[in-house]
Amino acid sequence: MTEKTAETKVTEAQRAALGLAQLSEDERRRGLLSIADAIDEHHEEILEANERDVTAGEELLAAGEYSQALVDRLKLSASKLDSISEMVRSVAHQDDPLEKTLAARRLDEGLDLYKVAVPIGVVGTVFESRPDALVQIAALCLKSGNAVILKGGSEASHSNRVLYELIREATAELPDGWAQLVEAREDVDALLEMDDSIDLLMPRGSSEFVRYIQNNTSIPVLGHTEGICHVYVDEAADLEMASDVAYDAKVQYPAVCNAVETLLVHEDVAEEFLPEIAARYEQAGVELRGDDATREIVEEAEAATEDDWSTEYGDLVLSIKVVDSLEAALDHITTYGSKHTESIVTDDDERASRFMRSLDSASVFHNASTRFSDGYRFGLGAEVGISTGKIHARGPVGLEGLTTYKYHLEGDGHVVASYAGDDVKPYLHEELEAEWTPGDRSDE
Known part of the structure; x- marks a missing residue:
């Protein structure tokens, strides 16, 4: 059987998107629950495929071609698969993001305008390393009524292929082609040229990779780039709390974009705070790099360079x-910073407010670990990525970020000529508390 071209797959996705947008919430929910069940029923098959990816990754790690962080992101386990299926079910039970009436206005008697949430259409995604990203993205696109083109990294090809096939088989009753998997490197460049077919691109990877995508396509790009996150321990901080927050932000899962990379400490609490947190970090195997003032207190810290302040380690550094x-x-x-996530630890609410209002990051926290910057933890069900830009979605991008809107106008033979000329008929422009339904003639 001849492999379909990227162009063919995108055309099929376009066609499927029209059908997907017309499905009921219940039909989309059933598809998602079928995906979760399929993952639960095929742990062994998924883990066998993943083992092939991890083994190859460890060989390349030994050869110096892969980082430990990349290999860590590749790994799946039975508990991780349980979390993935739980995530899919969480997405399934989120409120329906479609056909919500965002605004309603009466232009004249019998002429009502509604602003209604709708799918974006065809979403193209290019992501690296993490096989669970494929399931997250597919689940969110299905719930939001979008067809999706999935392009994962070659390092996770076996895992991605198995997960994709399970998704495709579990949703066989949905419009054929709503989810497409492309695997060849050259397919990325082909996708970038399809501005008439793909409505949104969402790359997940390094800043260089995202910039490459942005610079080589006219398709709107929702960039998920690096996370250079900070925790600032203020002079008015509860130092026990600060230790717990700073430790969790680095150690709980260091390979992800919302892990802290730079710890800032006020000089008035540095001599008391740094030895204690440094000892905790040492027990966890964290390599510390500090400025001169830090190294006077924490002798085991290596000297930080200018590059360290702008580096996403993705590791225990x-x-x-x-x-x-x-x-x-x-x-x-x-x-x-990379405008991802920053946190201040302080008991002074005024200083916390200044910190949170002064930064242009997508997420700013007070007395909480940066690791909370996550679609699932935010109650979004999951996320397709964390956008550090400002248009059209920001921070963890969930269902709302995968919708746009259109205007529905319900009239009764109204014509513009009635509102023009010397005898001008005025518009009412009255705000309505009403939901759109086809043919609505509500007098509310």
């Missing part, structure tokens, strides 16, 4: 800087 003020912390984050 952390840079530390002592600052003399909240303003210095803000300046450092503004200079080196």
Whole structure:
């Protein structure tokens, strides 16, 4: 059987998107629950495929071609698969994002305008390393009524293929071709040229990779780039709390984009705080890199370079800087951050407010680990990525970020000529508390 071209797959996805947008919420929910059941029933098959990817990854790690963080992101387990199917069910039971009336306005008697949430259409995704990303993205696209083109990295090809086939078989009753898998490297360049067929691209990877996508396509791009996240321990911090937050933000799962990469500590608490947290980090195997003030207190820390402040380690490595003020912390984050997630630990609400209002990051936290920056933890069901841009979605992108809107106008033979000329008929422009339904003639 001849492999379909990327162009053919996108054409099929376009056709499927029209059908998918017309499905009821219940039909989409049933498809998602079937996906979750399929994952539960095929643990052994998935883990066998994943083992092939991990084994190959470990060989390339030994050869110096892969990082440990990349290999860690590749790994699946029975408990991880349980979490994935739980995530799919969580998405299934989210409120329906479609056909919500976002606004309603009466232009004139019998002429009502509705702004209604609808799917984007065909979403193209290019992602690396994590096989669970394929399931997350597919689940969110199905719930939001979007067809999806999935392009994973070659390092996870066996895992991606098995997961995709399970999704395709579990949703056989849905419009054929709603989810498509492309695997060849050259397919990415082909996708970038399909601005008349693909409505949105969502790359997940390094900043260089996302910039390449943005610079080589006219399709709107929702970029998920690196996470250079910060925790700032303020002079008014509860230091026990600060230790727990800073430890969790680095150690709980260091390979992900919402893990902290730089710890900023106010000089007034540095001598008390740094030895304790450094000891905790040492027990967890965290390599520390500090500025001169940090190394005077934590002798085992290596000297931080200028590059460290703008590096996403994705591993058990952390840079530390002592600052003399909240303003210095803000300046450092503004200079080196990636506008992902920042956190302040302080008991001073006014200083927390200044921190949170002064930064241009997608997520800013007070007394909480940066690891909370996640679609599932935010109650979005899951996420297709974390957008560090501002248009059209920001932060963890869930169902709402996969919708757009269109206007539905319900009239009764109205014509514009009635509102023009010397005898102008005025528009009412009255806001309505009403939901759109086809042919609605509500007098509410």
